[in-house]
Amino acid sequence: MHWVDKQEDFDRAAADGKCVAFEAHGTAMLGFPDGAGQEPILRIEAQNLSAKQLYFLKYELYQTSTFNEIKHLHAEEPLEIVMDPRRMRELAQRLSELDIKNQIVNDL
Incomplete structure (x- = not known):
C-alpha cells in the first residue's frame, strides 16, 4: 500500500x-488505480488442522508463532498472503498435498 x-x-x-x-x-x-492489475493472493481457508498441518504452517509461515496460536487462527478466519507468484504456486501445491484448503485469488 x-x-x-x-x-x-x-x-x-x-x-x-x-x-x-x-x-x-x-x-x-x-x-488500485483504474487499469492497474492486482497481485494474486494466496488464501488459506479457515479450518481445523492436524498436528502435521500445524507443524508445516509453523515451519513455512509462522516462525515466531506457537502451535496454539496457529490452531486458533485457522479455526477462526482465513489467512491471506502476497508473495512471489512462483513461490505462491509452489506453496499452494504443498498445502494441497497436506489437505490444507487454499486458493489463489486474483482479485478481492
Missing part, C-alpha cells in the same frame, strides 16, 4: 500497478 498526495505520485503508482491510498474531497480512499 502506498500513500500518495500528489498527482505525479498517483500516476507513478498506477504505472507500476501498485495499490494506493489517497485523500479525495476530504475522504481517505484506497485501492
Whole structure:
C-alpha cells in the first residue's frame, strides 16, 4: 500500500500497478488505480488442522508463532498472503498435498 498526495505520485503508482491510498474531497480512499492489475493472493481457508498441518504452517509461515496460536487462527478466519507468484504456486501445491484448503485469488 502506498500513500500518495500528489498527482505525479498517483500516476507513478498506477504505472507500476501498485495499490494506493489517497485523500479525495476530504475522504481517505484506497485501492488500485483504474487499469492497474492486482497481485494474486494466496488464501488459506479457515479450518481445523492436524498436528502435521500445524507443524508445516509453523515451519513455512509462522516462525515466531506457537502451535496454539496457529490452531486458533485457522479455526477462526482465513489467512491471506502476497508473495512471489512462483513461490505462491509452489506453496499452494504443498498445502494441497497436506489437505490444507487454499486458493489463489486474483482479485478481492
